Amino acid sequence: MMITTNHCQTLFSFACLSCFFCFCSEFSCAASTSRVSIKHGDFIRDKEGEVLVSNGFNFVVGFFGFQNSSSRYVGIWYYNIPGPQVVWVANRNKPINGNGGSITISTNGNLVILDENKTQLWSTNVSIIDSNKNNSEAVLKDNGNLVLSNGKVVLWESFENPTDTYLPGMKVPVNGKSFNFTSWKSSTDPSLGNHTMGIDPEGLPPQIVVWEGEKRKWRSGYWDGRVFTGVDMPGSFLHGFVLNLDNNGGDRYFVYNNKLLLNGTSSVRFQIGWDGYEREFIWNQNEKNWTEKQKGPHNEWEVYNFCGGFAASDLLVSGSATCSCLQGFELKDKGNLSGGCRRMTALKGEQKNGSFGEDGFMELRCMKLPDFANLVVHTTDCEGDCLKNGSCTAYAEVMGIGCMAWYGELVDLQKFEHGGNTLHIRLAHSDLVNNKKIVILIISAVLAGLISLGMFVWLVRMNKRKLKVVSTASPRKNSDIIPMFDARKSRQMSAELSGSIELSLEGNQLSKTKIPFYNFICMSAATNNFSEENKLGQGGFGPVYKGMLPTGEEIAVKRLSRRSGQGEEKLLVYEFMPNKSLDCFLFDPIKQTQLNWARRFEIIEGIARGLLYLHRDSRLRIIHRDLKASNILLDENMNPKISDFGLARIFAGNQNEANTTRVVGTYGYMSPEYVMEGLFSVKSDVYSFGVLLLEIVSGRKNTSFRHSDDSSLIGYAWHLWNEHRAMELVDGCIRDSCPKNKALRCIHIGMLCVQDSAGHRPNMSNVVLMLESEATTLPLPVQPLVTSMRSYEDREFYMDGLDVSNDLTVTMLVGR
Numbered sequence: 001m002m003i004t005t006n007h008c009q010t011l012f013s014f015a016c017l018s019c020f021f022c023f024c025s026e027f028s029c030a031a032s033t034s035r036v037s038i039k040h041g042d043f044i045r046d047k048e049g050e051v052l053v054s055n056g057f058n059f060v061v062g063f064f065g066f067q068n069s070s071s072r073y074v075g076i077w078y079y080n081i082p083g084p085q086v087v088w089v090a091n092r093n094k095p096i097n098g099n100g101g102s103i104t105i106s107t108n109g110n111l112v113i114l115d116e117n118k119t120q121l122w123s124t125n126v127s128i129i130d131s132n133k134n135n136s137e138a139v140l141k142d143n144g145n146l147v148l149s150n151g152k153v154v155l156w157e158s159f160e161n162p163t164d165t166y167l168p169g170m171k172v173p174v175n176g177k178s179f180n181f182t183s184w185k186s187s188t189d190p191s192l193g194n195h196t197m198g199i200d201p202e203g204l205p206p207q208i209v210v211w212e213g214e215k216r217k218w219r220s221g222y223w224d225g226r227v228f229t230g231v232d233m234p235g236s237f238l239h240g241f242v243l244n245l246d247n248n249g250g251d252r253y254f255v256y257n258n259k260l261l262l263n264g265t266s267s268v269r270f271q272i273g274w275d276g277y278e279r280e281f282i283w284n285q286n287e288k289n290w291t292e293k294q295k296g297p298h299n300e301w302e303v304y305n306f307c308g309g310f311a312a313s314d315l316l317v318s319g320s321a322t323c324s325c326l327q328g329f330e331l332k333d334k335g336n337l338s339g340g341c342r343r344m345t346a347l348k349g350e351q352k353n354g355s356f357g358e359d360g361f362m363e364l365r366c367m368k369l370p371d372f373a374n375l376v377v378h379t380t381d382c383e384g385d386c387l388k389n390g391s392c393t394a395y396a397e398v399m400g401i402g403c404m405a406w407y408g409e410l411v412d413l414q415k416f417e418h419g420g421n422t423l424h425i426r427l428a429h430s431d432l433v434n435n436k437k438i439v440i441l442i443i444s445a446v447l448a449g450l451i452s453l454g455m456f457v458w459l460v461r462m463n464k465r466k467l468k469v470v471s472t473a474s475p476r477k478n479s480d481i482i483p484m485f486d487a488r489k490s491r492q493m494s495a496e497l498s499g500s501i502e503l504s505l506e507g508n509q510l511s512k513t514k515i516p517f518y519n520f521i522c523m524s525a526a527t528n529n530f531s532e533e534n535k536l537g538q539g540g541f542g543p544v545y546k547g548m549l550p551t552g553e554e555i556a557v558k559r560l561s562r563r564s565g566q567g568e569e570k571l572l573v574y575e576f577m578p579n580k581s582l583d584c585f586l587f588d589p590i591k592q593t594q595l596n597w598a599r600r601f602e603i604i605e606g607i608a609r610g611l612l613y614l615h616r617d618s619r620l621r622i623i624h625r626d627l628k629a630s631n632i633l634l635d636e637n638m639n640p641k642i643s644d645f646g647l648a649r650i651f652a653g654n655q656n657e658a659n660t661t662r663v664v665g666t667y668g669y670m671s672p673e674y675v676m677e678g679l680f681s682v683k684s685d686v687y688s689f690g691v692l693l694l695e696i697v698s699g700r701k702n703t704s705f706r707h708s709d710d711s712s713l714i715g716y717a718w719h720l721w722n723e724h725r726a727m728e729l730v731d732g733c734i735r736d737s738c739p740k741n742k743a744l745r746c747i748h749i750g751m752l753c754v755q756d757s758a759g760h761r762p763n764m765s766n767v768v769l770m771l772e773s774e775a776t777t778l779p780l781p782v783q784p785l786v787t788s789m790r791s792y793e794d795r796e797f798y799m800d801g802l803d804v805s806n807d808l809t810v811t812m813l814v815g816r
């Protein structure tokens, strides 16, 4: 594509600089080449190469055209990025013939485009009351928004009348006043093309759809409060888009804010291309070109409903994909893989006398959820509600969205390699094969088995050093102990546990790990038949009961979600921790006085050594990913035990870092690279440890700073540290009694652990060394910038008040 403009500045010459010099010094000079505003009587003429620039010289409004064509258009492009890369076009369907065009404010106060004969080709077309007509003024904002105002009130803006490009800062309403982006016709023809992109008008939860004419071509998947669930979203998304509430009208809108991620310096744009693909581009200043970050559809099989109804595409080893019918379905038309599938056994449908029908649900993990979801509000039983309605074919419970149900055919399904959501599809009883349940069970057991090898790690212990896990038995059919391990299966399962990471787990090694099992009746007796009085609490995976074994040993039993149908029960047996978790002490004004300095230091040391074990000494490197005060349990001697490995990832020995598209964890404890780019490593745990350390020393929650001058505990700690007042950070109730140099050293170590850059943070063996040996001198920490910015924490709402967990990677959420 060859775009021609008339103006020197796109050529990046020195002449360009000097012309701005002149412009700046002669601000009011009517003949200046570049203006910052257009008022009544001002003209911007193509012939003279005149343009309107934004205040900070980010964007320009001017005339452009294409080689071999006399058609000229008025558009917006980046001031200092060559191309020019046009992001908006005014007269896209009415080009100016020849270079006699001009932009001005008409007598009725609108911004207009005139051709050489002063014929109006385009207008902002707003009605303006007489007394204001002479006050109209058009300016180009630094974010690329062309705004017409009467000095005070905005009358019209290009951000509300976009063409094919979304720019950061643009607000796209979700309902009602939404608008579409329409592609160019070709790379050299900005007139309206056949492809549009916009918010799905079919309702909630919101998603982005690309249409070809009226036909859906691609969709982003539902917005879950943080990401679009159907897109393998690269890091930039994680902090990019937010769904905000308008202060005035209560309208909700999507807006992308790249300030935090890109230091506000790089340019990002999303475009619906003339070829029908949605793309995200980031300007790469080093390579001097636009890097494509994301594309929808990315592959052939991401095209809308590629496989037809009740079918899903599945990735092959070769890198391509194939379509297959969902379990319980068969091809409608044998030999046509894209023709969709039909149900093999009819559903029982309606509810029978009192008991639910004989249909059941099959769980499909890592799915792009089907189109046309219905948001089910005010329900406590998503599965039950679906079962009761004869036409409900599937349901899903997604964190950040809630309960969704589908009626009729399921279209545009896709199976992801990782990420995605869990979909429950309804099948007749005879078509249900219940293997998924066992999978989950074994994963838990394997994970527990691995972790149990460590002394510091608490997970599933009942007798000293002897490991017990999981009991399973069907209360209906068979109360015998079920043999659990099949070496081949275990290997497979542990691989699934860690995503695509290969584990060198040998079957025989596993079978050496003694894992005793308890039958259901024993557990039921121990917990007084799971009575309400014995209930300790409710976690993400199900209720937890206190129990006592015949030997007198106290245990906690987690009963994993009972809904899973088919009468199978999964229980996890834990050592009972009478002192609950660290947060109960640390953040309680009364109880925190029980934690004197020595005790706090022991807890810090204990956690550090526990983490070191996970990171280094365990045969498989384990990254906890959700280290926080509520996951540190205290035994009767106040010894800390790291718990809740719901999010843990096991790493092969030589692997240092992994990437995930599902960032799960707890805000405030998550490292910047994890939150923003989905990158996690042992250094993300170090970061969480640093936050925890500062919390233990200060007795304050990292997130309790939201309404104070400092954005977070980290910001506050830095601020005091920097002013040599770090002792003020120490919890008031121990400040006078603690050894000053030890406390300062702890804070220092904490500051080293919470540095923005993972590379700057020490590893856990360094931390243990620093804690234990006073002799080592500590490096100076770099100021943590990211976490001192307020917007980092604004996203906390995501975790607030949600308790639906939809797959194994989500752990118990602690309400704040």
Ligand SMILES: *[C@@H]1O[C@H](CO)[C@@H](O)[C@H](O)[C@H]1NC(C)=O
Pocket: 002, 067, 068
């Ligand atoms: C412009 O026209 C000339 C002659 O017709 C042709 O050779 C050239 O390829 C055209 N350039 C573009 C960009 O279309």
Ligand SMILES: *[C@@H]1O[C@H](CO)[C@@H](O)[C@H](O)[C@H]1NC(C)=O
Pocket: 097, 098, 115, 116, 117
């Ligand atoms: C302007 O008017 C002249 C004379 O009527 C005509 O020749 C010319 O084509 C017009 N220009 C445009 C762009 O319509």
Ligand SMILES: *[C@@H]1O[C@H](CO)[C@@H](O)[C@H](O)[C@H]1NC(C)=O
Pocket: 123, 125
């Ligand atoms: C301008 O607005 C009026 C009504 O507000 C509408 O009838 C007319 O078609 C619009 N013109 C253009 C060029 O959009």
Ligand SMILES: *[C@@H]1O[C@H](CO)[C@@H](O)[C@H](O)[C@H]1NC(C)=O
Pocket: 130, 131, 132, 134
């Ligand atoms: C607007 O400007 C025109 C020409 O400059 C003038 O004739 C007219 O009276 C002005 N109108 C108002 C309301 O000031």
Ligand SMILES: *[C@@H]1O[C@H](CO)[C@@H](O)[C@H](O)[C@H]1NC(C)=O
Pocket: 177, 178, 179, 180, 196, 197, 198, 201, 211, 213, 214
């Ligand atoms: C966007 O385009 C689609 C497809 O043409 C259409 O169904 C939808 O109503 C449009 N949305 C808006 C807000 O105009």
Ligand SMILES: *[C@@H]1O[C@H](CO)[C@@H](O)[C@H](O)[C@H]1NC(C)=O
Pocket: 185, 193, 194, 213
């Ligand atoms: C757009 O659609 C029209 C008719 O629907 C068709 O004639 C034309 O070729 C299409 N253009 C593109 C670029 O697909």
Ligand SMILES: *[C@@H]1O[C@H](CO)[C@@H](O)[C@H](O)[C@H]1NC(C)=O
Pocket: 261, 262, 263, 265, 266
């Ligand atoms: C943000 O700024 C930091 C320090 O100035 C720099 O190291 C980093 O590369 C910048 N990030 C981007 C995406 O430009």
Ligand SMILES: *[C@@H]1O[C@H](CO)[C@@H](O)[C@H](O)[C@H]1NC(C)=O
Pocket: 287, 288, 289, 290, 291, 292
């Ligand atoms: C950007 O430039 C680099 C090096 O010049 C090149 O390798 C890369 O392919 C370019 N990317 C695009 C999208 O053109």
Ligand SMILES: *[C@@H]1O[C@H](CO)[C@@H](O)[C@H](O)[C@H]1NC(C)=O
Pocket: 336, 337, 338, 339, 340
């Ligand atoms: C397969 O099914 C699709 C959708 O029903 C249809 O468009 C296509 O023509 C069929 N292909 C063959 C080879 O029958």
Ligand SMILES: *[C@@H]1O[C@H](CO)[C@@H](O)[C@H](O)[C@H]1NC(C)=O
Pocket: 352, 353
């Ligand atoms: C449902 O229960 C009622 C009485 O409780 C009985 O009369 C009826 O036959 C039952 N229907 C079926 C389908 O079992």
Ligand SMILES: *[C@@H]1O[C@H](CO)[C@@H](O)[C@H](O)[C@H]1NC(C)=O
Pocket: 388, 389, 390, 391, 392, 407
């Ligand atoms: C099932 O749900 C659909 C969609 O909400 C509704 O139209 C239909 O009436 C429901 N059927 C029954 C039996 O409740």
